[in-house]
Amino acid sequence: VGVPKTIDNDLQATDYTFGFNTAITTATEALDKLHTTAQSHHRVIVVELMGRYAGWIALESGLAGGADVILIPEIEYNIEKVCSKILRRSRTGSKFSIVVVAEGSRPLGGKMVFLETGIKGRSPRLGGVGNVVGEQIGERTGMDVRVTVLGHLQRGGSPTPFDRILATRFGVAAVDCLASGKCAHMVCLKTPKIKIVPIKEAVSSLKNVDPDGQLVKTAESMGISMGR
Template sequence: MPKRMKICINTGGGDAPGLNAVIEAVTMAAYNRQWEVYGIKSGYAGLLNTDEIIHLTPEKVDGIASVGGTILGSTNKGNPFKMPIANAAGEWEERDLSDKVMENFRRLRFDALVAVGGDGSLEIAHRFAEKGMPVVGVPKTIDNDMGGTVITFGFDTAVSIATEAIDRLHSTAKSHDRIMVVEVMGRDAGFIALNSGISGNADAIMIPEIPFDIEKVCDKVMDNELHGRKYGIVVVAEGAIPMGGNVITKGSGEVGRQHVVLGGMAEHVAREISKRTGKDSRSMVLGHLQRGGSPTTFDRLLALRFGAAAVRAIEQGKFDHMVGLHSPDIALVPLGEALGIHKRVQTDGDTVLTARDLGICFGD
């Protein structure tokens, strides 16, 4: 008889539509093999404080594939290898608590972990695999910048939300002859800005891969004016970089965060456009709207496929691997290999060329 496995699953990093679908798929695929499944709450916190572990059953995950967020909670400041701990003096210092995580994992007799997350979370999973933990990764990021997969779940939903917002802004911008600058997520990669900007008929798109000259963006705005279009839509990724400048941040963020907090590029661009052209320019930050709500059909199905494939990978003993979409199939990719690929927008690729053929300005 095949071994009855006892597996666990966690979700780490920023939330994304489709996380609950992965949890549902893992739970159902495991139970159909007569395995036990447990949910680790708040990333790896549940393996440090084992009160944060819940038994997952078909009844508990019934219908959650359509629900946004994650029933297990998530965090982007819970790296057990660099856990922020307050010392006796009240100062924060980083400690390596990974051995305690390993100890609790073994004490609880788990046979495998399904780690769902982006590059930061899967880097942690890979390090635990190197310490001997049987891990299968599931890639998740709305930015779509993970290597080893054609696309990640959450991206399609984020683009759909951004495109709908841009569509709505056209009417108000036109009514007041305004320039509307929309900031979308995209720290290192501009996939959301690019796809939503093209689909939403933007006049200019700024992405991290193409440093922009604000003067060229203003030239596009004024050229529109000459052709009778007195309003404009500009889409900017939060990680967009001016030529010779830097990204705009809100500071270092909370203790334990893996990254500084970006934000403010849309406001900066709107201010510069207004100053240089005299046009009334307003900024809007979509922010966490892109992460929230029910996943699209595409994201829901992809997440379900990823979750079921992760259970099959455990069954095959394919640990320290990640599931990924290699159209039309789901493939297994070594985690180390996937983490070594930093996917970015191809500046000479078809999508960028399409935007240029449509007359969209990138500020270069």
């Protein structure tokens, strides 16, 4: 019996995976702190977050942390649109910006940025898109740009109360599932209930951010640029 544990929140069968809430809390706290130095030094700060194929961490922490630009794998970004947003803020008196970039983000017609090709038998390591975006912003706007890669800080630390309770609910449901003789299943959250689904169904597809979904529309309605 499986339990859905990943910070990426990209399992289609469940509303939330445990680990995700803790990761976005860590990322949001980092964005809160970076706002101070960005504003005081009139800088653009680019924050690279995890998210190879799904941009949930970048989108939700960016929304919660007051980002001005959020770039995710599901929406190819136009760097000119990104820079236009930053320059528009500068002209209206906001001499700083926070740009959140998921590691799997890519430009229009472009490819993901890899840190290295990887060891044989393993997936290539993503990394470096924050630096690419930061350099392009600096070249086009003339503004002072700094890049922060949050990295594995997103994977550690004390779990949030939400994640602790969710994991406990999953654990109890998994034991109950085994006790009833149901194997090859995964427990999942279908708010407000914990349910079970066949593992084959649970891993059949990724849960990606809908580019035209409510969360993205909420961000854009608030004036956040999604790079399009």
